[in-house]
Amino acid sequence: MSHSILVIDDEDDIREVAALSLETVAGWQVFTANSGTQGLARAVEHQPDAILLDVMMPGMDGPTTFRELRKNPATARIPVLLLTAKVQSSDQRRFADLGVEAILLKPFDPLTLSTQIASVLGWK
Amino acid sequence: MAADERTALTAALDRLWIQYLPLMQERVEILEAAARDLAAGPIPDDRQQEAQAAAHKLAGVLGTFGLTRGTELARELEIIYSRQNNPEASLAERLSSITGEIHTIVDSRK
Numbered sequence: 428m429s430h431s432i433l434v435i436d437d438e439d440d441i442r443e444v445a446a447l448s449l450e451t452v453a454g455w456q457v458f459t460a461n462s463g464t465q466g467l468a469r470a471v472e473h474q475p476d477a478i479l480l481d482v483m484m485p486g487m488d489g490p491t492t493f494r495e496l497r498k499n500p501a502t503a504r505i506p507v508l509l510l511t512a513k514v515q516s517s518d519q520r521r522f523a524d525l526g527v528e529a530i531l532l533k534p535f536d537p538l539t540l541s542t543q544i545a546s547v548l549g550w551k
Numbered sequence: 552m553a554a555d556e557r558t559a560l561t562a563a564l565d566r567l568w569i570q571y572l573p574l575m576q577e578r579v580e581i582l583e584a585a586a587r588d589l590a591a592g593p594i595p596d597d598r599q600q601e602a603q604a605a606a607h608k609l610a611g612v613l614g615t616f617g618l619t620r621g622t623e624l625a626r627e628l629e630i631i632y633s634r635q636n637n638p639e640a641s642l643a644e645r646l647s648s649i650t651g652e653i654h655t656i657v658d659s660r661k
């Protein structure tokens with residue numbers, strides 16, 4: 428079964444590699460957004476099966492974007508996975524407390540990113 | 552994953568690397584300038600934050616293109632720039648050395 432996912436990341440290179448990986452390896456439909464604000468709009472518009480959300484973004488950062496997604500009934504139930512290059516355990520605990528589905532670390536392996544996401548979400 | 556899909560992904564990643572190489576080099580140049588200036592004396596907070604951000608971005612992306620050592624080194628720089636309020640002059644040589652190594656790693660990827 429094919430899935431759809433929204434990748435929200437302000438870094439063009441990361442966003443493109445993630446999209447390429449998820450489309451090529453898993454065959455998923457990938458939507459992208461380059462900011463938290465754009466991500467909120469795209470989530471409402473496309474109703475993806477999941478959202479891969481960068482933590483550190485200018486303007487609306489990942490945690491704030493996540494809280495806004497949860498506030499809106501149209502996006503409140505979409506599973507969110509955080510993507511971060513922050514490896515310190517204190518940061519990870521803080522992110523986990525938000526209530527996201529999972530925290531994935533940068534750098535990710537383009538060959539296995541979709542497997543990681545599918546495993547977390549129980550996708551076959 | 553089938554072998555032909557893996558080959559297609561690898562080829563596409565190589566194309567993206569070429570597309571984004573100027574961005575990678577720009578980040579390395581920020582780090583080189585910060586290390587060079589630190590050797591001469593304290594740098595403004597915004598310059599240090601700029602160097603920390605450049606290191607953070609490189610740490611997050613280099614490994615994705617197979618440059619795992621580059622990610623490790625960039626992460627080391629990010630930690631130094633985030634913990635030290637104006638890293639001491641004694642660290643300048645280390646910062647310069649790490650940055651030089653990252654430069655070589657970025658330049659070496661085809």
